[in-house]
Amino acid sequence: MRKKIIAGNWKMNVKPSETAALVKAIAEAVKDVQNVDVVCCTPAIDVPAAVAACKGTNVHPGAENVHWEQSGAYTGEISTGMLLDAGAEYVIVGHSERRQYFGETDETVNKRARAAIAAGLVAIVCVGETLEERDAGKLVEVIERQMKTGLKDVTAADCAKLVIAYEPVWAIGTGRTATPDQAQEVHALIRKTLAGLVGAEAAETVRIQYGGSMKPGNAAELLAKPDIDGGLIGGAALKADSFAAIIAAAK
Numbered sequence: 711m712r713k714k715i716i717a718g719n720w721k722m723n724v725k726p727s728e729t730a731a732l733v734k735a736i737a738e739a740v741k742d743v744q745n746v747d748v749v750c751c752t753p754a755i756d757v758p759a760a761v762a763a764c765k766g767t768n769v770h771p772g773a774e775n776v777h778w779e780q781s782g783a784y785t786g787e788i789s790t791g792m793l794l795d796a797g798a799e800y801v802i803v804g805h806s807e808r809r810q811y812f813g814e815t816d817e818t819v820n821k822r823a824r825a826a827i828a829a830g831l832v833a834i835v836c837v838g839e840t841l842e843e844r845d846a847g848k849l850v851e852v853i854e855r856q857m858k859t860g861l862k863d864v865t866a867a868d869c870a871k872l873v874i875a876y877e878p879v880w881a882i883g884t885g886r887t888a889t890p891d892q893a894q895e896v897h898a899l900i901r902k903t904l905a906g907l908v909g910a911e912a913a914e915t916v917r918i919q920y921g922g923s924m925k926p927g928n929a930a931e932l933l934a935k936p937d938i939d940g941g942l943i944g945g946a947a948l949k950a951d952s953f954a955a956i957i958a959a960a961k
Protein backbone atom coordinates (compact mmCIF):
# COMPACT_ATOMS: atom_id res chain seq x y z
CA MET A 711 0.00 0.00 0.00
CA ARG A 712 1.40 3.35 -1.02
CA LYS A 713 0.57 6.22 1.34
CA LYS A 714 -1.26 8.97 -0.51
CA ILE A 715 0.56 12.29 -0.90
CA ILE A 716 -1.11 15.62 -1.55
CA ALA A 717 1.27 18.48 -2.26
CA GLY A 718 0.48 22.12 -2.90
CA ASN A 719 2.44 24.03 -5.52
CA TRP A 720 2.09 27.66 -4.51
CA LYS A 721 3.90 28.89 -7.64
CA MET A 722 4.61 32.67 -7.43
CA ASN A 723 1.57 33.46 -5.34
CA VAL A 724 2.12 33.87 -1.62
CA LYS A 725 4.31 36.48 0.07
CA PRO A 726 6.59 35.62 3.00
CA SER A 727 4.37 37.70 5.30
CA GLU A 728 1.32 35.66 4.21
CA THR A 729 2.93 32.24 4.47
CA ALA A 730 2.51 31.41 8.16
CA ALA A 731 -1.22 32.17 8.09
CA LEU A 732 -1.85 29.89 5.10
CA VAL A 733 0.26 27.03 6.45
CA LYS A 734 -1.38 27.31 9.87
CA ALA A 735 -4.87 27.32 8.38
CA ILE A 736 -3.99 24.19 6.37
CA ALA A 737 -2.41 22.54 9.41
CA GLU A 738 -5.51 23.24 11.50
CA ALA A 739 -7.79 21.82 8.80
CA VAL A 740 -5.78 18.59 8.45
CA LYS A 741 -4.68 18.10 12.05
CA ASP A 742 -6.45 14.73 12.35
CA VAL A 743 -5.19 13.37 9.02
CA GLN A 744 -2.70 10.56 9.49
CA ASN A 745 -2.79 8.39 6.41
CA VAL A 746 -1.93 11.10 3.87
CA ASP A 747 1.37 12.97 3.49
CA VAL A 748 0.55 16.68 3.27
CA VAL A 749 3.15 18.98 1.68
CA CYS A 750 3.28 22.71 0.89
CA CYS A 751 5.85 23.57 -1.81
CA THR A 752 6.40 27.29 -1.60
CA PRO A 753 8.54 29.92 -3.30
CA ALA A 754 12.07 29.66 -1.88
CA ILE A 755 11.73 32.97 -0.09
CA ASP A 756 8.71 31.60 1.82
CA VAL A 757 10.45 28.39 2.92
CA PRO A 758 11.74 29.63 6.31
CA ALA A 759 8.28 30.91 7.29
CA ALA A 760 6.66 27.70 6.04
CA VAL A 761 9.16 25.56 7.95
CA ALA A 762 8.43 27.48 11.17
CA ALA A 763 4.68 27.21 10.67
CA CYS A 764 4.87 23.47 9.87
CA LYS A 765 6.69 22.67 13.15
CA GLY A 766 4.55 20.45 15.37
CA THR A 767 1.98 19.86 12.60
CA ASN A 768 1.55 17.10 10.04
CA VAL A 769 2.26 19.48 7.15
CA HIS A 770 5.67 19.19 5.48
CA PRO A 771 7.52 22.07 3.83
CA GLY A 772 8.99 21.99 0.35
CA ALA A 773 10.32 24.21 -2.43
CA GLU A 774 9.53 24.60 -6.12
CA ASN A 775 12.97 24.22 -7.68
CA VAL A 776 16.59 23.50 -6.81
CA HIS A 777 19.97 23.72 -8.52
CA TRP A 778 22.31 20.75 -8.80
CA GLU A 779 25.53 22.53 -7.77
CA GLN A 780 26.26 23.00 -4.08
CA SER A 781 27.63 26.54 -4.26
CA GLY A 782 29.43 28.97 -6.54
CA ALA A 783 28.76 31.48 -9.29
CA TYR A 784 25.13 30.61 -10.11
CA THR A 785 23.36 33.91 -9.58
CA GLY A 786 19.76 33.51 -8.58
CA GLU A 787 19.97 29.79 -7.91
CA ILE A 788 19.37 27.83 -4.70
CA SER A 789 21.19 24.63 -3.71
CA THR A 790 20.00 21.48 -2.00
CA GLY A 791 22.19 22.38 0.99
CA MET A 792 20.46 25.74 1.30
CA LEU A 793 17.00 24.17 1.17
CA LEU A 794 17.95 21.55 3.75
CA ASP A 795 19.54 24.16 5.98
CA ALA A 796 16.29 26.13 5.86
CA GLY A 797 14.34 22.98 6.77
CA ALA A 798 12.71 22.02 3.47
CA GLU A 799 11.92 18.32 3.04
CA TYR A 800 10.53 18.20 -0.50
CA VAL A 801 11.28 19.91 -3.79
CA ILE A 802 9.40 20.01 -7.10
CA VAL A 803 11.65 19.33 -10.10
CA GLY A 804 10.87 19.89 -13.77
CA HIS A 805 7.46 21.51 -13.46
CA SER A 806 6.06 22.24 -16.92
CA GLU A 807 6.21 25.98 -16.22
CA ARG A 808 9.96 25.62 -15.62
CA ARG A 809 10.23 23.67 -18.86
CA GLN A 810 8.05 26.13 -20.81
CA TYR A 811 9.33 29.50 -19.53
CA PHE A 812 12.80 28.83 -18.10
CA GLY A 813 14.47 26.45 -20.52
CA GLU A 814 14.29 23.36 -18.32
CA THR A 815 15.17 20.21 -20.26
CA ASP A 816 15.00 16.52 -19.44
CA GLU A 817 18.78 16.69 -18.88
CA THR A 818 18.57 19.51 -16.31
CA VAL A 819 15.59 17.79 -14.68
CA ASN A 820 17.84 14.77 -14.26
CA LYS A 821 20.63 16.82 -12.66
CA ARG A 822 18.23 18.50 -10.25
CA ALA A 823 16.43 15.28 -9.34
CA ARG A 824 19.63 13.35 -8.66
CA ALA A 825 21.11 16.21 -6.61
CA ALA A 826 17.92 16.52 -4.55
CA ILE A 827 17.67 12.79 -3.87
CA ALA A 828 21.40 12.48 -3.05
CA ALA A 829 21.05 15.33 -0.57
CA GLY A 830 18.09 13.67 1.17
CA LEU A 831 15.27 15.82 -0.17
CA VAL A 832 12.21 14.12 -1.64
CA ALA A 833 12.14 15.05 -5.33
CA ILE A 834 8.69 15.47 -6.89
CA VAL A 835 9.62 14.99 -10.54
CA CYS A 836 7.03 16.30 -13.01
CA VAL A 837 6.27 14.82 -16.41
CA GLY A 838 3.43 15.49 -18.82
CA GLU A 839 2.56 16.10 -22.44
CA THR A 840 1.28 19.22 -24.15
CA LEU A 841 -2.02 19.18 -26.02
CA GLU A 842 -0.16 19.30 -29.35
CA GLU A 843 1.89 16.27 -28.37
CA ARG A 844 -1.23 14.35 -27.26
CA ASP A 845 -3.13 15.27 -30.41
CA ALA A 846 -0.16 14.22 -32.56
CA GLY A 847 -0.23 10.75 -30.97
CA LYS A 848 3.07 11.34 -29.17
CA LEU A 849 1.89 10.79 -25.60
CA VAL A 850 3.76 7.54 -25.00
CA GLU A 851 6.92 8.78 -26.70
CA VAL A 852 6.98 12.02 -24.66
CA ILE A 853 6.32 10.36 -21.30
CA GLU A 854 8.92 7.65 -21.96
CA ARG A 855 11.51 10.24 -23.00
CA GLN A 856 10.85 12.45 -19.98
CA MET A 857 11.07 9.44 -17.66
CA LYS A 858 14.13 7.79 -19.20
CA THR A 859 16.19 10.96 -19.48
CA GLY A 860 14.82 12.76 -16.42
CA LEU A 861 15.43 9.74 -14.19
CA LYS A 862 18.63 8.45 -15.79
CA ASP A 863 20.90 6.85 -13.15
CA VAL A 864 18.22 7.05 -10.47
CA THR A 865 18.44 3.72 -8.62
CA ALA A 866 16.01 1.44 -6.81
CA ALA A 867 17.43 2.73 -3.51
CA ASP A 868 16.69 6.31 -4.60
CA CYS A 869 12.99 5.49 -4.96
CA ALA A 870 12.43 6.12 -1.24
CA LYS A 871 13.08 9.79 -2.04
CA LEU A 872 11.20 9.92 -5.32
CA VAL A 873 7.67 11.02 -6.14
CA ILE A 874 6.51 11.45 -9.74
CA ALA A 875 3.82 13.93 -10.74
CA TYR A 876 1.91 13.35 -13.97
CA GLU A 877 0.74 16.76 -15.06
CA PRO A 878 -0.78 16.98 -18.54
CA VAL A 879 0.22 20.51 -19.54
CA TRP A 880 -3.22 21.13 -21.06
CA ALA A 881 -4.82 20.56 -17.66
CA ILE A 882 -2.66 22.88 -15.57
CA GLY A 883 -4.48 26.00 -14.46
CA THR A 884 -7.00 25.57 -17.28
CA GLY A 885 -9.89 24.05 -15.36
CA ARG A 886 -9.70 21.13 -17.79
CA THR A 887 -8.91 17.86 -16.00
CA ALA A 888 -7.82 14.54 -17.45
CA THR A 889 -10.57 12.00 -16.91
CA PRO A 890 -9.75 9.41 -14.26
CA ASP A 891 -9.34 6.81 -17.02
CA GLN A 892 -7.04 9.05 -19.07
CA ALA A 893 -4.93 9.78 -16.00
CA GLN A 894 -4.80 6.13 -14.88
CA GLU A 895 -3.64 5.07 -18.35
CA VAL A 896 -0.66 7.43 -18.16
CA HIS A 897 0.08 6.61 -14.52
CA ALA A 898 0.27 2.92 -15.47
CA LEU A 899 2.62 3.82 -18.33
CA ILE A 900 4.79 5.84 -15.93
CA ARG A 901 5.00 2.93 -13.50
CA LYS A 902 5.85 0.50 -16.30
CA THR A 903 8.56 2.83 -17.62
CA LEU A 904 9.90 3.30 -14.10
CA ALA A 905 9.99 -0.49 -13.64
CA GLY A 906 12.23 -0.67 -16.69
CA LEU A 907 14.61 1.79 -15.02
CA VAL A 908 14.69 0.66 -11.38
CA GLY A 909 12.97 -2.73 -11.35
CA ALA A 910 9.33 -3.64 -10.77
CA GLU A 911 9.62 -3.97 -7.00
CA ALA A 912 11.00 -0.47 -6.47
CA ALA A 913 8.59 1.00 -9.04
CA GLU A 914 5.65 -0.37 -7.03
CA THR A 915 6.73 1.71 -4.03
CA VAL A 916 6.88 5.08 -5.82
CA ARG A 917 3.93 7.43 -5.41
CA ILE A 918 2.63 8.94 -8.67
CA GLN A 919 0.59 12.11 -8.22
CA TYR A 920 -1.87 13.53 -10.69
CA GLY A 921 -1.75 17.28 -11.23
CA GLY A 922 -3.85 19.54 -13.42
CA SER A 923 -6.94 21.31 -12.13
CA MET A 924 -7.47 18.80 -9.32
CA LYS A 925 -10.07 20.21 -6.97
CA PRO A 926 -12.48 19.04 -4.26
CA GLY A 927 -15.11 18.11 -6.86
CA ASN A 928 -12.94 15.75 -8.94
CA ALA A 929 -10.28 14.53 -6.48
CA ALA A 930 -12.06 11.45 -5.13
CA GLU A 931 -12.64 9.78 -8.48
CA LEU A 932 -9.08 10.48 -9.64
CA LEU A 933 -7.62 9.24 -6.35
CA ALA A 934 -9.69 6.05 -6.53
CA LYS A 935 -7.65 4.82 -9.51
CA PRO A 936 -5.05 2.16 -8.66
CA ASP A 937 -1.96 4.05 -9.83
CA ILE A 938 -3.02 7.55 -8.72
CA ASP A 939 -1.35 7.95 -5.35
CA GLY A 940 -1.95 11.62 -4.70
CA GLY A 941 -2.16 15.05 -6.21
CA LEU A 942 0.03 18.01 -7.01
CA ILE A 943 -2.28 20.96 -6.56
CA GLY A 944 -1.86 24.51 -7.87
CA GLY A 945 -4.82 26.85 -7.59
CA ALA A 946 -6.78 24.81 -5.08
CA ALA A 947 -3.78 24.71 -2.71
CA LEU A 948 -3.96 28.44 -2.08
CA LYS A 949 -7.07 28.17 0.09
CA ALA A 950 -6.99 26.02 3.20
CA ASP A 951 -10.54 24.78 2.78
CA SER A 952 -10.18 23.56 -0.82
CA PHE A 953 -6.76 22.02 -0.12
CA ALA A 954 -8.11 20.28 2.98
CA ALA A 955 -11.11 19.00 1.02
CA ILE A 956 -8.78 17.35 -1.51
CA ILE A 957 -6.79 15.81 1.36
CA ALA A 958 -10.06 14.53 2.84
CA ALA A 959 -10.82 12.87 -0.50
CA ALA A 960 -7.44 11.09 -0.28
CA LYS A 961 -7.97 9.74 3.24
Ligand code: PEP
Pocket residue numbers: 719877881882883884885921922923924942943944945946
Ligand atom coordinates in the same frame (compact mmCIF):
# COMPACT_ATOMS: atom_id res chain seq x y z
C1 PEP B 1 0.40 22.71 -10.93
O1 PEP B 1 0.84 23.79 -11.22
O2 PEP B 1 1.18 21.84 -10.56
C2 PEP B 1 -1.04 22.49 -11.03
C3 PEP B 1 -1.48 21.26 -11.06
O3 PEP B 1 -1.85 23.60 -11.12
P1 PEP B 1 -3.46 23.63 -11.09
O4 PEP B 1 -3.90 22.71 -9.98
O5 PEP B 1 -3.81 25.05 -10.80
O6 PEP B 1 -3.91 23.15 -12.42
